[in-house]
Amino acid sequence: MSELKKSELKGPDAFQVRLFGVMNWILVNKRQIGLMLLPVAIVAACGFIWQAISGKLKDGRLKELARIEDKYSTETETAFKKADAASQAAGKVKPDHSGSLAAYTDYAKKNPGSEEGWLAGLRAANITLDKDEPSQADLESALDLVQPVIAKSISSPFHQTAARLLAMAILEDLKRYDEALAQAKILVETVSDDLKSRVLLGKARIEMARAAASAKKEDREEAKNTLNAIIEKHSSSEEAGKARAMLTGLSAIATN
Numbered sequence: 001m002s003e004l005k006k007s008e009l010k011g012p013d014a015f016q017v018r019l020f021g022v023m024n025w026i027l028v029n030k031r032q033i034g035l036m037l038l039p040v041a042i043v044a045a046c047g048f049i050w051q052a053i054s055g056k057l058k059d060g061r062l063k064e065l066a067r068i069e070d071k072y073s074t075e076t077e078t079a080f081k082k083a084d085a086a087s088q089a090a091g092k093v094k095p096d097h098s099g100s101l102a103a104y105t106d107y108a109k110k111n112p113g114s115e116e117g118w119l120a121g122l123r124a125a126n127i128t129l130d131k132d133e134p135s136q137a138d139l140e141s142a143l144d145l146v147q148p149v150i151a152k153s154i155s156s157p158f159h160q161t162a163a164r165l166l167a168m169a170i171l172e173d174l175k176r177y178d179e180a181l182a183q184a185k186i187l188v189e190t191v192s193d194d195l196k197s198r199v200l201l202g203k204a205r206i207e208m209a210r211a212a213a214s215a216k217k218e219d220r221e222e223a224k225n226t227l228n229a230i231i232e233k234h235s236s237s238e239e240a241g242k243a244r245a246m247l248t249g250l251s252a253i254a255t256n
Contacts, residue, residue, distance in 0.1 A: 061111060064107065065107065065119065068120070071103060079093050080093050080095075101127045104120045104124035104127065105121075107120040108145065108148070113152055115153075118152065121145045125143075125170075126142075136174065139170050142166070143170045146163050165183075168187065168202060169202075172209065175209075177209060184203035185203070187199045197240070198239055200230045203226050204246060208246065208249065208250055227246055
């Protein structure tokens, strides 16, 4: 996986899904008179009932997801204990997460419209990609897990950003550059300012890869424009220095 993927997409092993806040339900009733009183009372009662039911359902989903996370942690601990001291010290322990991967995948499929389901889908995708060299089958499986999150989490900027970043990285590795750039363009318009320069750098890298594959002048120009935008609009960022170095590489593509 590329630098953007490692720094932005592959979170720590202890994925603290239990820290995500539960939605707050707020019911506001205004004083009414006459015949309006009864309908308002009914609406209020229904609101409280729905709040109680949905709260219990969410609690159940969180508990189930926590059990899967515990399974993942146990797999990690077991592998670490079985490894020799040298492997432990070098960080070369590779747990078998096939059990938790199957559980996360199944959970995501059963809860496609909830935050917990989206988190499980992203978690499963990251586990699938957690290899030195993910195969094409791994990349495609991970993409299949991410796409439903993108489709269903339109109302959640957090999940949209995480899922589109991951999709962008996977599509780049699959050399599906136009699709990767489509994700990048959406991200540039929607991510917070602290992420924008990093997304732009990833976008430029994909444009450079496409330019090298196509040998088209217009593709090189797109990459050049993106790199210059980083340098001009994010001059104090770490990405600006990397963009200057990448411009040199782009010149080499142009002369080949």
